[in-house]
Amino acid sequence: MRFPTICRRMAVGIALAAAGTVVHAAVTSAEAELKPTQGNAANGWVKFTQQDGQLQIDADVKGLTPGAHGFHLHEKGDCSAPDGTSAGGHFNPGGQQHGDPAHAMHHGGDFGNLNADASGHATLHLSVPTSQISLDSGAANNIVGRGMIVHADLDDFVTQPTGNAGKRLACGVVIAK
Numbered sequence: 001m002r003f004p005t006i007c008r009r010m011a012v013g014i015a016l017a018a019a020g021t022v023v024h025a026a027v028t029s030a031e032a033e034l035k036p037t038q039g040n041a042a043n044g045w046v047k048f049t050q051q052d053g054q055l056q057i058d059a060d061v062k063g064l065t066p067g068a069h070g071f072h073l074h075e076k077g078d079c080s081a082p083d084g085t086s087a088g089g090h091f092n093p094g095g096q097q098h099g100d101p102a103h104a105m106h107h108g109g110d111f112g113n114l115n116a117d118a119s120g121h122a123t124l125h126l127s128v129p130t131s132q133i134s135l136d137s138g139a140a141n142n143i144v145g146r147g148m149i150v151h152a153d154l155d156d157f158v159t160q161p162t163g164n165a166g167k168r169l170a171c172g173v174v175i176a177k
Contacts, residue, residue: 027135032148032172034061038082042069042150042170048143050135055143057111059124061150061170064116070155070165071124073109073133074147077173084168087147089161093140094132100157101126108133108141110163113155135176148172 030048041063049056059071074087081087090098091109099106114122133141153166 027137027144027176029177030135030144030174031177032174034148034150034170034172035079036063036170037079037084037168040169044150044170046148046172046174048135048174050130053130054127055130055133055135057124057126057128059114059122061114061116061122062120064114064120064122064150064169065152066116066118066120068113068115068154069122069169070149070151070153070163071111071114072107072149072151072155072163072165073111073143073174074149075109077145077147079147079171079173084147084149084171087149087168087171091133091143091146092161098157098159098161098163101128106157107161108143109146110155110157112157114150143174144176146174148174 028050032046034044036042043063044061046059073091075091076088078086090107092107096105101110101112116122133143149168150170151165152169155163155165
């Protein structure tokens with residue numbers, strides 16, 4: 001007698017539970033709430049969606065001065081320092097030089113610049129291959145638990161290792177959803 005697919009899946013799940021095996025669902029989305037660092041007004045959110053070998057990054061930030069602002073994923077998910085420095089340096093799982101995310105050579109955490117309009121509002125839509133950064137649990141390039149930083153100045157894509165992007169205006173920790 002053949003069991004329908006649903007019955008087979010339930011039987012496997014029950015057997016794994018009985019054996020004490022934990023089954024984890026793959027993380028396919030995460031987000032970070034950006035909060036202003038001391039004395040600043042920048043705030044917003046960043047959402048990450050992983051699908052078909054790509055990580056889609058969507059950001060919405062307000063409270064900026066008009067113009068370009070460096071936008072980076074940092075190595076530590078720690079926003080406790082008043083100036084955001086507790087988030088550490090740029091996340092760089094591939095050991096690359098700092099650079100433009102449109103080019104092959106750059107940190108995994110290099111997201112380029114947010115371009116704020118006259119009202120101080122900026123959005124970003126960026127897609128990167130999951131070979132650079134991902135939401136894959138246990139992977140060296142996993143971004144969950146890392147810090148997102150909005151900087152005061154333009155990222156010049158040249159100065160090592162930071163792009164000369166200036167002080168940190170907002171910080172948020174990437175959390176799996």
